[in-house]
Each structure stands twice: as C-alpha cells, then as structure tokens.
Amino acid sequence: MIRRPHHTPPPFAAVAAAAAVLLVAFLHASAALAQGLSYQLTPRQVAPDTWVVEGKAEHFTRANGGFILNPAFIVTDEGVVLFQTGPSRRFGEDLRKAIATVTDRPVVRVYVQNLHPDYFLGNQAFKDAPIAALPGTIDGIKAEGQAVLGNMYTMLGDWMRGTEMLVPTEAVEPGAVEIGGHRLRLIQLSGHTDADLAVFDETTGVLFAGGLVFSDRAPTTPHAEIGPWLAALDELETLPVKVLVPNHGAVRADKAAIAQTCDYLIWLRTTLADAAERGLDMPEVMATPIPERFRGMGVVEEEFVRSVAHLYPEMELAALPPLR
Numbered sequence: 122m123i124r125r126p127h128h129t130p131p132p133f134a135a136v137a138a139a140a141a142v143l144l145v146a147f148l149h150a151s152a153a154l155a156q157g158l159s160y161q162l163t164p165r166q167v168a169p170d171t172w173v174v175e176g177k178a179e180h181f182t183r184a185n186g187g188f189i190l191n192p193a194f195i196v197t198d199e200g201v202v203l204f205q206t207g208p209s210r211r212f213g214e215d216l217r218k219a220i221a222t223v224t225d226r227p228v229v230r231v232y233v234q235n236l237h238p239d240y241f242l243g244n245q246a247f248k249d250a251p252i253a254a255l256p257g258t259i260d261g262i263k264a265e266g267q268a269v270l271g272n273m274y275t276m277l278g279d280w281m282r283g284t285e286m287l288v289p290t291e292a293v294e295p296g297a298v299e300i301g302g303h304r305l306r307l308i309q310l311s312g313h314t315d316a317d318l319a320v321f322d323e324t325t326g327v328l329f330a331g332g333l334v335f336s337d338r339a340p341t342t343p344h345a346e347i348g349p350w351l352a353a354l355d356e357l358e359t360l361p362v363k364v365l366v367p368n369h370g371a372v373r374a375d376k377a378a379i380a381q382t383c384d385y386l387i388w389l390r391t392t393l394a395d396a397a398e399r400g401l402d403m404p405e406v407m408a409t410p411i412p413e414r415f416r417g418m419g420v421v422e423e424e425f426v427r428s429v430a431h432l433y434p435e436m437e438l439a440a441l442p443p444l445r
Contacts, residue, residue: 158186158211160186162218167327167364168326170303170325171194171195171322171364172193173193174192174219176189176191176369178337178369178419178420180423181277182277186211186277187207187209188208189208190368191368191372192205193329193366194220194223195300195322196226197229197301199226199302202228202230202231202305203231204232205234205240206231206242206244207243208239208242208273208280209242210245210281211280211282211283213243213244213247227250228247228249229251230251231250231253233258234258234329234368235258235261236258236265236266238270238272238273240331241254242284245287252291253290253291254289254292254318255316256292257314258289261316270285294307295307302324305321307320312347312348312352312354313340313344317332317333317353319333327366328357328360328364328366329366330357330379331367331368332368333382334354334367334379335367335369335385335418336369336371336378336381337371337419338370339418339419339420339421339423339424339425340428342389342427342428345432351383351386351387354383354386357376358380362376365378365379384414393428393432394436394440396409397440407429411425
C-alpha cells in the first residue's frame with residue numbers, strides 16, 4: 122500500500138495573518154493607484170476671456186474617469202465664472218488647478234446647468250464660491266443626487282474617491298447679470314431635463330448651452346421630454362451666437378449644432394412614434410437602422426438603444442386604443 126505524506130494544515134491564526142498581510146498590500150496598491158490618477162485637463166481659449174476644457178464624446182467609463190463634458194470658464198475683471206464642476210471631487214480639484222494655469226483670479230461664481238452628475242459632483246472643490254443653479258435643478262439634485270453618486274462610484278471606481286454630494290448653494294432666476302465687465306443672460310429652459318439653464322454672454326457672443334445642445338455626439342435622454350426640448354432649441358436659435366459651447370461634443374463657431382440636435386430629436390421622436398403605431402416591441406425598435414447623416418455622431422448606436430428604453434414605453438401606452 123502506498124502511503125501518502127500527511128500534511129498538517131496551518132493553524133487558523135497563521136492563515137488569518139497571511140490574509141491580513143495580503144489585504145493590507147492590496148489596499149496600499151489600490152491607494153497608490155488612486156493617487157496616480159489625473160485628468161490632465163488643458164484649457165483652450167475659444168473667445169475673448171473664455172476657455173473650455175473639452176471632454177471625450179463617450180459614455181462614463183473607468184478609462185475616461187467620467188470626463189465626457191466640456192467645463193468652461195470666463196475670466197472677468199471680478200474673477201472667474203465657471204460652468205460645471207465635473208463628475209468627481211478629483212475632477213473638480215484638477216479643474217481648479219487647470220484654471221490657475223490661465224489666471225490667478227479667484228473663482229467668484231459657479232453655474233451648474235442641470236442635474237446630471239458630471240455637472241455637479243466636482244462641487245466640493247469650489248465650495249468657497251457661490252454655486253448657482255435653477256430651483257428645479259437644485260430640487261432634482263436633492264432628490265436623485267445620492268443615488269446618482271452611488272452609481273458613479275460603481276462605474277468609475279477610484280476616480281470617485283472622496284466625492285460627496287454638495288448641493289448648489291444659490292438659486293438663480295432668469296434675467297441678465299453683470300459680472301466683471303461681462304453681461305450674462307440667464308435663460309431658463311427645459312427638455313433635456315426639467316430645468317435647463319442656458320447662459321449667453323452678450324459681451325462676447327458665446328452661448329454656454331449646457332445639455333440642451335450636443336455637437337457631433339448623440340443626445341442623452343434619461344430625463345428628456347422631446348417637445349419642450351425642441352422648443353428650447355428654437356429659442357436658442359434666435360440668439361446672435363458667435364461661439365457655441367455645448368456640454369458634450371465639439372465647440373463650434375456657428376449655430377450648426379443646434380440644428381443637428383434638433384434634427385436628431387425629430388427623427389428620434391418620429392421613429393419611436395411610428396414604431397409604437399405599428400406595434401413593434403422594444404428589441405425590434407432597437408434594431409432600427411441609424412440614418413447615415415447621424416452615423417458620425419459619437420456613441421449614436423448606444424444612445425439610440427438607451428433612448429428607446431427611456432422613451433418608448435410611454436409612446437407605446439399613448440398608441441394603445443382607448444378602452445370602451
């Protein structure tokens with residue numbers, strides 16, 4: 122008979138100690154990795170006194186750290202006016218450093234143009250300045266902010282370390298304000314969300330369109346109502362815009378992105394309404410071909426599928442025959 126060697130298992134305390142050593146090593150490695158994360162933000166001047174940090178035309182991923190928007194700022198005689206603070210505390214801190222490469226003037230006002238997470242989750246880095254938003258945006262952040270914050274931690278991991286929800290501190294009303302030699306027209310709209318703030322700098326002709334205008338990037342629709350959104354775009358089209366800063370996609374020296382966003386939303390609404398009338402189910406609608414004129418837009422296939430999930434159920438209900 123062949124005897125197998127007998128191995129005495131290590132005592133529990135030894136196993137626990139080894140596991141603790143491995144856990145500490147893992148945590149140190151994770152912390153070191155997090156310390157090395159940087160957004161590498163570089164402001165680009167797009168108009169007199171006006172700078173933009175351009176994000177990627179992508180979805181939130183750990184590869185991009187959530188940097189998919191275009192924070193912008195104006196350097197006025199009184200100080201810096203900032204639009205959006207980014208998707209994380211780390212982003213806000215890096216954005217503050219990027220602003221300091223352009224000017225040593227303080228940030229005197231921040232505008233958060235809607236309730237989406239990449240607009241306000243960098244607020245902690247600017248808590249020494251007034252952070253302003255429409256009342257509807259403030260209410261939306263209070264209602265949804267903690268849930269959104271949890272989702273961002275899940276999606277972005279270490280990029281989100283230390284990020285907490287900081288609600289805008291000041292409600293704004295539509296109208297004109299003067300800040301350091303710049304006359305800003307605050308425009309209250311809706312459609313992309315329930316409360317969308319657009320800001321037109323009458324001094325330079327720059328429109329900070331927020332989430333209402335997408336430029337060569339497919340619009341997102343988690344809070345969208347297409348009818349009011351189209352009405353908002355019609356209003357923006359009347360402005361004498363010289364430079365258009367969308368929150369997603371390329372900055373433009375014309376208003377073409379307004380027409381592009383409008384065209385896409387009309388196609389989306391028509392396509393979904395027609396599919397509902399024909400009784401198509403959701404997977405059938407998601408398989409709809411994207412028209413050639415939209416195929417160059419960033420993440421258009423993915424956003425179309427998401428928009429079907431967001432908008433189609435209500436259109437299906439509207440298409441049902443009335444009960445007798």
